[in-house]
Amino acid sequence: MTTELGVITPQTLHIESPLLLSSGLILPRYDLTYETYGQLNASASNGILICHALSGDHHVAGLDANNKPGWWNEYIGPGKPIDTNQFFVVCSNNLGGCHGSTGPATLNPDTGKVYGPDFPIVTCRDWVNSQNELRKHLGIDQWAALIGGSMGGMQVLQWAIDYPDKLKHAIVIAAAPKLSAQNIAFNEVARRAIMTDPDFHEGRFLEHNTIPKQGLAQARMLGHLTYLSDDMMGAKFGRERRKEELQYNYEVEFQVESYLRYQGEKFATTQNFDANTYLLMTKALDYFDPASEFEHDLSKTLALATAKFFVVAFTTDWRFSPARSHEIVKALLDNDADVSYAEIGSEHGHDAFLLPNDHYEGVFRAYMQRVICDMPSQDTKLSTAPKAEK
Amino acid sequence: MSHITPEFKLISEWIQPNSRVLDLGCGDGQLLQHLITTYGVTGYGMEIDSAKNIQAIEKGLNVIHSDLNSHDLCDYFDKDSFDYVIMTQALQIVSRPDELLEDMLATGKQIIITFPNFGHWRNRAQLLFKGHMPRTDTLPYHWYDTPNIHMCTFNDFEALCEEKGIEVVARTVVNVAHRKTLGMSIAPNWLGEVALYKVQKKTA
Numbered sequence: 242m243t244t245e246l247g248v249i250t251p252q253t254l255h256i257e258s259p260l261l262l263s264s265g266l267i268l269p270r271y272d273l274t275y276e277t278y279g280q281l282n283a284s285a286s287n288g289i290l291i292c293h294a295l296s297g298d299h300h301v302a303g304l305d306a307n308n309k310p311g312w313w314n315e316y317i318g319p320g321k322p323i324d325t326n327q328f329f330v331v332c333s334n335n336l337g338g339c340h341g342s343t344g345p346a347t348l349n350p351d352t353g354k355v356y357g358p359d360f361p362i363v364t365c366r367d368w369v370n371s372q373n374e375l376r377k378h379l380g381i382d383q384w385a386a387l388i389g390g391s392m393g394g395m396q397v398l399q400w401a402i403d404y405p406d407k408l409k410h411a412i413v414i415a416a417a418p419k420l421s422a423q424n425i426a427f428n429e430v431a432r433r434a435i436m437t438d439p440d441f442h443e444g445r446f447l448e449h450n451t452i453p454k455q456g457l458a459q460a461r462m463l464g465h466l467t468y469l470s471d472d473m474m475g476a477k478f479g480r481e482r483r484k485e486e487l488q489y490n491y492e493v494e495f496q497v498e499s500y501l502r503y504q505g506e507k508f509a510t511t512q513n514f515d516a517n518t519y520l521l522m523t524k525a526l527d528y529f530d531p532a533s534e535f536e537h538d539l540s541k542t543l544a545l546a547t548a549k550f551f552v553v554a555f556t557t558d559w560r561f562s563p564a565r566s567h568e569i570v571k572a573l574l575d576n577d578a579d580v581s582y583a584e585i586g587s588e589h590g591h592d593a594f595l596l597p598n599d600h601y602e603g604v605f606r607a608y609m610q611r612v613i614c615d616m617p618s619q620d621t622k623l624s625t626a627p628k629a630e631k
Numbered sequence: 632m633s634h635i636t637p638e639f640k641l642i643s644e645w646i647q648p649n650s651r652v653l654d655l656g657c658g659d660g661q662l663l664q665h666l667i668t669t670y671g672v673t674g675y676g677m678e679i680d681s682a683k684n685i686q687a688i689e690k691g692l693n694v695i696h697s698d699l700n701s702h703d704l705c706d707y708f709d710k711d712s713f714d715y716v717i718m719t720q721a722l723q724i725v726s727r728p729d730e731l732l733e734d735m736l737a738t739g740k741q742i743i744i745t746f747p748n749f750g751h752w753r754n755r756a757q758l759l760f761k762g763h764m765p766r767t768d769t770l771p772y773h774w775y776d777t778p779n780i781h782m783c784t785f786n787d788f789e790a791l792c793e794e795k796g797i798e799v800v801a802r803t804v805v806n807v808a809h810r811k812t813l814g815m816s817i818a819p820n821w822l823g824e825v826a827l828y829k830v831q832k833k834t835a
Contacts, residue, residue: 551688567706570695574675574707581688583696586681600681607688614691 243320246303249276249311253341256374260336263364263528270350273375274341275299275333278317279325281379286616288381289323290372291332292389292396295464295522296514298340301332315597322605327613328385335396336371337363337521345517346447358444362521365392365399365529372396373404386410386612387548390594391561392522395529398569401546402531410612411548415558415594417565418539418572419530424560427467428523431460435516444517453516458505460519465504470557470590539568540575549579549615551608553594553601556584560591581608635665637809638719638825642743645801645829646670650714653677653739655704656721657694660687667692674713700726704734713739722746723779729791741800741831748804750784750820768807769824785820792830801829 253274260268276299281288291301291313302317302325304310317323317330334342337360345360376384387408389397394416401411417424435441438456442449478497493499508514535541550573554566563584573580583604587593593601635643639662646652648670654663657676660683666672676694678684687694695707704716716739722728723746735742747769748754754765764774772779783791785804792799804815804823814822 571707574695574712575709577673579693580675581692581694583684583688600685603681603685604688607685610689611691 243318246278246314246318246325248308249278249300249303249305251276251299251305251341254375254378256371258374260367260371260374262361262367264361266361268336268343268361271336271343271371272341272347273333273336273343273371275331275375276301276303276311277379278302278330279328281329281381284617285379285381286383286385287328288376288379288384289328289330289386289388289612290376290384290400291317291323291330292368292372292387292393292400293332293335294389294391294393295526296461296508296512296519297393298338299332299334299342300340302330313595315595316602316605322602322609323388324609327609331375331379333372333375335363335368335522337368337518337525339513339515339518344515345444345521346515355447356517357447358517360517360521362524362528364525365396365531366403368396368525369399369403372400373407376407382407384408385616386412386609388412388414389416390414391416391591392526394561395526398543399529399531401548401550402542405545405547408548409615410551410608411546412551412553412608413566413569414553415555415561415566415591416569417561418532418568420527421565425527427463427560428527431463432520432523434459434463435520438516441516444520446516452509454509457509457514457516457519458502460505461508462501462505465508466501467560468591470559470588472557473588473590476588539572543569543572543578544576546573546576546578549611550581551604552580552582553604554582554584555587555589555591555593557588558591558593635661637805638745638827639665641803641805641809641827642717642719642745643670645743645827646672646715648672651712653708653713653716655699655716655718655735657687657692658683660690660692660694662717662719663687663692664690677707699731704731704738708738710737711740715739715741715743717743719745720747723781723783725781728781728783729795732791732797733795736797736830736832741829743827743829745825745827746783746788747779747825748785748820748823749782750786751824752821755821767824785823785826788826788828796833797830798833799828799830801827803827 251274253272255272257270297312300311301313302311319326334340336342337344339346345356349356387397387400394413397411397413435453435456438453440451441453446452481496532539532542552566552570554563570582585601587598589596650672652672652674654676657663657678660676663676676687676692677697679698684696716735725731753767757765804819804826805811807824
């Protein structure tokens with residue numbers, strides 16, 4: 242039986258040790274905002290870190306102060322596939338994000354103004370290095386598992402390569418070992434939409450008391466489109482029109498146009514998502530290519546990883562298709578690594594990784610049992626289920 | 632130790648301890664789990680069915696969810712990656728058994744394969760006297776809903792092996808209860824219901 246976590250209060254870790262970024266720049270100090278669910282056991286062996294996707298944040302489960310459920314609440318909680326009666330689940334807002342962790346929208350202590358475009362571009366590796374500080378702070382020597390979808394899945398791969406002894410299991414969902422030219426091209430169109438918005442002001446829009454709403458909305462429309470499958474859009478909208486008669490103008494004619502505009506508008510006006518963060522996250526995705534340091538040989542790259550892997554892909558995902566997950570699986574098989582792979586039948590495209598699905602939930606539950614089995618035995622049974630955190 | 636089917640028990644007898652095994656169409660992973668716990672083998676299972684996939688993951692096995700009709704084994708594994716590639720009761724359901732057999736021989740040093748014998752006298756009798764496609768305990772389906780799209784007899788299989796330069800290392804012919812009888816050893820292609828073959832590439 243599953244129950245809900247209740248309202249979760251985010252926490253912030255102030256990190257005073259400087260972070261050397263992939264770009265060569267140094268971030269002297271920074272904050273990471275995170276949430277936790279469940280209880281860390283006595284030997285700190287039940288920690289799970291969830292890595293969020295492009296527009297995600299640290300609020301992955303339970304309710305926030307406005308009673309909004311976390312972005313993966315379906316899968317995390319008491320009795321859910323990632324069972325908070327068993328695990329201590331952590332999720333942090335990525336560095337450069339805009340929901341609490343230091344990023345373009347936070348104050349630069351050196352200038353007293355928001356960073357804006359002066360915030361350095363960070364990479365997946367930088368995120369992993371910063372999250373490693375959080376790991377130390379929480380007193381966790383080794384994560385029982387790292388779990389991430391899409392961009393979060395890439396972060397999990399980076400963790401497994403950079404800190405092999407710091408995780409037992411790596412769960413990589415709807416991800417890819419690097420972006421394709423098409424993936425980068427989509428990101429570039431999104432960035433151009435934002436950067437050519439007259440309200441962008443070279444990234445200093447907050448100083449001008451405005452935000453590049455149009456650009457953000459267009460970036461989101463494009464992004465959203467790539468997360469859906471052709472079949473599902475066909476089933477949902479087809480060629481359905483707003484009005485019976487053709488209008489022969491440039492207003493919304495088809496329902497799908499209306500839907501996309503609504504999605505873009507909602508993102509740009511209600512999500513409070515910083516445009517510079519959007520640019521930064523897409524750049525971090527573009528730069529992600531761990532094999533580039535190993536003669537572009539993914540097998541050699543993943544030879545460093547010692548975690549057990551569970552790789553998941555979705556049949557209609559064309560943003561990061563099953564073929565991309567295959568590349569990861571093949572590289573792991575080349576190393577005789579412990580790896581399981583599931584290809585989930587879903588009509589929902591890339592978005593499927595966030596949605597309820599029996600097969601997905603089934604393999605997830607089954608695999609998480611394995612994560613529990615690999616935890617030291619005295620810790621597998623917590624005496625009492627932790628109460629919902631109020 | 633978990634209870635295993637007689638067929639899996641017979642297969643197990645052919646496996647060297649601590650070897651590397653690939654189980655194609657591993658189902659819920661019963662055989663692979665048995666080989667791991669009893670013989671210390673390592674390796675992977677492959678399975679297309681979602682529900683069985685979940686059961687195999689529950690057993691803690693490394694299992695790759697894959698459709699062998701749309702992927703080649705070499706998409707996943709290098710040449711000679713395994714000591715044994717096993718496929719039980721699935722050769723007859725794939726779209727090109729001959730090609731899969733070659734793939735298996737490239738991936739494993741030896742392959743172990745089991746399949747029902749279409750040449751069993753009951754099948755022959757049903758076709759000869761009733762004029763209908765056979766339905767038996769081993770082959771319970773109708774002609775139109777059977778997953779067994781490439782049925783063969785033991786003779787057919789051995790002819791294919793001969794043609795492809797495949798050496799039959801061992802063969803066990805049993806009835807549906809996986810017992811051997813004297814008759815089966817005299818006239819296997821008439822009396823055997825299920826065959827277990829261990830084959831490898833012929834050495835030049």
